[in-house]
Amino acid sequence: MSAAPVNPLNPLDPVNPVKFAYWVPNVSGGLVTSRIEQRTDWGYDYNRELAVLAENNGFDYALSQVRYMAGYGAEFQHESTSFSLALLLATQRLKVIAAVHPGLWHPGVLAKLGATADHLSNGRFAVNVVSGWFKGEFTALGEPWLEHDERYRRSEEFIRALRQIWTEDHAELAGDFYRLRDFSLKPKPLNTPERPHPEIFQGGNSTAARAMAGRVSDWYFSNGKDFDGVVEQIADVRKAAAEVGRTAPKFGLNGFLIARDTEAEARETLREIVAQADHEAVEGFGAAVKQAGRSTADGKGMWQDSGFEDLVQYNDGFRTGLIGTPEQIAERIVAYKRLGVDLFLLGFLHYHEEVEYFGRRVLPLLRELEARLPDTGTETATGTEPESVSAHV
Numbered sequence: 001m002s003a004a005p006v007n008p009l010n011p012l013d014p015v016n017p018v019k020f021a022y023w024v025p026n027v028s029g030g031l032v033t034s035r036i037e038q039r040t041d042w043g044y045d046y047n048r049e050l051a052v053l054a055e056n057n058g059f060d061y062a063l064s065q066v067r068y069m070a071g072y073g074a075e076f077q078h079e080s081t082s083f084s085l086a087l088l089l090a091t092q093r094l095k096v097i098a099a100v101h102p103g104l105w106h107p108g109v110l111a112k113l114g115a116t117a118d119h120l121s122n123g124r125f126a127v128n129v130v131s132g133w134f135k136g137e138f139t140a141l142g143e144p145w146l147e148h149d150e151r152y153r154r155s156e157e158f159i160r161a162l163r164q165i166w167t168e169d170h171a172e173l174a175g176d177f178y179r180l181r182d183f184s185l186k187p188k189p190l191n192t193p194e195r196p197h198p199e200i201f202q203g204g205n206s207t208a209a210r211a212m213a214g215r216v217s218d219w220y221f222s223n224g225k226d227f228d229g230v231v232e233q234i235a236d237v238r239k240a241a242a243e244v245g246r247t248a249p250k251f252g253l254n255g256f257l258i259a260r261d262t263e264a265e266a267r268e269t270l271r272e273i274v275a276q277a278d279h280e281a282v283e284g285f286g287a288a289v290k291q292a293g294r295s296t297a298d299g300k301g302m303w304q305d306s307g308f309e310d311l312v313q314y315n316d317g318f319r320t321g322l323i324g325t326p327e328q329i330a331e332r333i334v335a336y337k338r339l340g341v342d343l344f345l346l347g348f349l350h351y352h353e354e355v356e357y358f359g360r361r362v363l364p365l366l367r368e369l370e371a372r373l374p375d376t377g378t379e380t381a382t383g384t385e386p387e388s389v390s391a392h393v
Contacts, residue, residue, distance in 0.1 A: 017370050019343040021061035022054055026083045029073040031347035032313050036276045039350040048090045050351050055094040057359025066099035066130055068137045073281040088121035097126040097201055102158035103143055107178055111165040111185055114198050118189035128201040131155045152208040159200055159216045166197040213249050214240025221252045224316035234340045252343040256317030259362055263324045270323055277312045317347055330365035
């Protein structure tokens, strides 16, 4: 197996340690579409305790999920923006990212909510702009369903409007999807040394998503990827940013983390998750998401090359390969950092226990490895190419 390639454009700066976010389980069904036991709950009491536990175990961000109706194992859902505010008020340091859909939100309305949430949390509110894959949610609400690239064009316009409202008085926009006419927001969100406005995240793997991220976003979230996939995406996003003379967004990578005392235990947990997969829900989800991305001209839409095992964790989290002992996972995270990954968005099977295990067993090893990193990208990373998921089950 080959070592991870080194990205010469990414300085290995131990002063800026890799950051961590976790998927907020505000949607029922956990983070894997499987009948395996998941000691995870979608209710507020559980999530309030989890948020405090996470910020005390090395997590910088939490990302609330957005679902408006049942489907594919998610029978119940708490709304993302209100749930995010509740978690912000329950914590002291954690930044909470609320996922929202353009087409179901107007940027001016979200800007107002975000400014209030930012003041209430002392500058810890962020937003994840989701272009959408679940056609049924839009049609059930009587909203038009746009084809793939049009959804991203609308999201880009949404972000431009949002940033303008948050940073300028008398916002004006005559777009194809949104109109602003001398709109002024007061109070504006906090302007801090860390950020001039709430951070704007976006996801997506397609060519349209990468180009949009380079042009307008602060952070780009990728589905789970191996080393080669990360290198390709980072290069595309940076190229898009350079073409418009903009600093490239930071890069976040999805990963489902299974840390156990032995590698055999971790691999067995993965095997059990896939063996007990809810086949009907996984196949329904796969059909829906592949239809949503199939309209891309070059076939690079999200989930287009995802197999059944990948879709059991619905953002391809197994592909990132964060499965093994604490030592193996720490080394692999550092290998990804060498390629330019700034943040890991993590999911777990049993959140409370595994977030605590991560903070106690994995994070100290990782920080020790980071402290030894050189300050240039001239050395070869120590991580290895992940084996295919099918080889693990």
